[in-house]
Amino acid sequence: MFVLILGGTAEARDLAARLHGAGVPFASSLAGRVARPRLPVGQVRIGGFGGVVGLAAYLRSSEVTHLVDATHPFAATMTRHAAQAAADVGISLIRLARPGWSGRPDAPGWHWCGSLSDVCRVAGGIGARPFLTSGRQTLPAFAAWSDRDVLVRVVEPVQQALPARWTVVQDRGPYDVDGELALLRDHRIDVLVTKDSGGDYTSAKLDAAAALGVPVVVLSRPSSPAGLREVSSVDGCLALLPG
Ligand SMILES: NC(=O)c1ccc[n+]([C@@H]2O[C@H](COP(=O)([O-])OP(=O)(O)OC[C@H]3O[C@@H](n4cnc5c(N)ncnc54)[C@H](OP(=O)(O)O)[C@@H]3O)[C@@H](O)[C@H]2O)c1
Numbered sequence: 001m002f003v004l005i006l007g008g009t010a011e012a013r014d015l016a017a018r019l020h021g022a023g024v025p026f027a028s029s030l031a032g033r034v035a036r037p038r039l040p041v042g043q044v045r046i047g048g049f050g051g052v053v054g055l056a057a058y059l060r061s062s063e064v065t066h067l068v069d070a071t072h073p074f075a076a077t078m079t080r081h082a083a084q085a086a087a088d089v090g091i092s093l094i095r096l097a098r099p100g101w102s103g104r105p106d107a108p109g110w111h112w113c114g115s116l117s118d119v120c121r122v123a124g125g126i127g128a129r130p131f132l133t134s135g136r137q138t139l140p141a142f143a144a145w146s147d148r149d150v151l152v153r154v155v156e157p158v159q160q161a162l163p164a165r166w167t168v169v170q171d172r173g174p175y176d177v178d179g180e181l182a183l184l185r186d187h188r189i190d191v192l193v194t195k196d197s198g199g200d201y202t203s204a205k206l207d208a209a210a211a212l213g214v215p216v217v218v219l220s221r222p223s224s225p226a227g228l229r230e231v232s233s234v235d236g237c238l239a240l241l242p243g
Pocket of ligand 1: 009046071
């Protein structure tokens with residue numbers, strides 16, 4: 001048995017720690033997007049595989065028997081590639097993704113959108129001082145907001161030039177509610193833009209928005225490939241792995 005974890009998330013690091021503790025042979029894979037990533041325990045490889053063909057070749061040459069896709073819920077390309085490569089090689093695949101925020105009591109009051117263009121249109125119609133927390137890869141979708149005072153929060157530095165009126169905060173969670181309340185108040189935020197990442201690391205902004213009555217516009221998760229075996233916790237994943 002040899003498990004490959006496609007990582008880049010806290011759940012992937014937890015799973016690595018649990019497999020390590022149980023003495024199960026495994027390796028983790030990271031995309032290499034983050035300059036100083038939080039590394040999981042055990043063997044780590046970094047960088048893309050070169051599409052489905054490259055991943056399938058890697059799975060064969062490393063004699064991977066079980067693939068766990070624990071990438072971020074919005075890493076849709078990697079999830080699609082993992083499903084195709086596991087099927088091509090004929091090995092077991094488990095998708096581990098933390099639950100989204102749709103079960104929160106305030107979630108029915110949010111504006112749920114299926115695409116970034118909808119998020120831009122809906123949020124743009126609500127507020128003039130948005131707090132943009134949907135990730136640096138999503139920023140080009142909001143280029144039309146160059147005439148607004150946008151507060152952007154990103155984990156990694158933004159490479160592209162942004163409009164002069166935008167303020168960029170570089171930070172990584174976990175965040176607390178008091179800090180988020182202060183940020184929303186200081187910047188007089190009138191709409192919060194996020195995506196349904198789920199988890200506790202970044203959810204304090206939602207509590208702060210609820211407390212201040214700031215509307216929330218949220219990008220829904222991408223749909224999963226058909227037939228994917230999905231679990232929402234590390235325990236659930238371990239229950240499906242042999243031994
Ligand atoms: N999307 C987010 O909001 C977000 C947030 C936090 C963390 N992350 C983490 O950042 C990484 C990249 O996310 P993304 O949204 O850019 O993914 P993506 O769009 O689904 O993937 C793009 C390409 O990046 C490479 N890749 C992605 N994850 C990889 C991994 N774990 N190991 C090796 N290669 C990987 C693959 O390249 P090849 O085709 O060359 O194999 C993949 O085709 C993921 O590991 C994810 O867990 C993403």
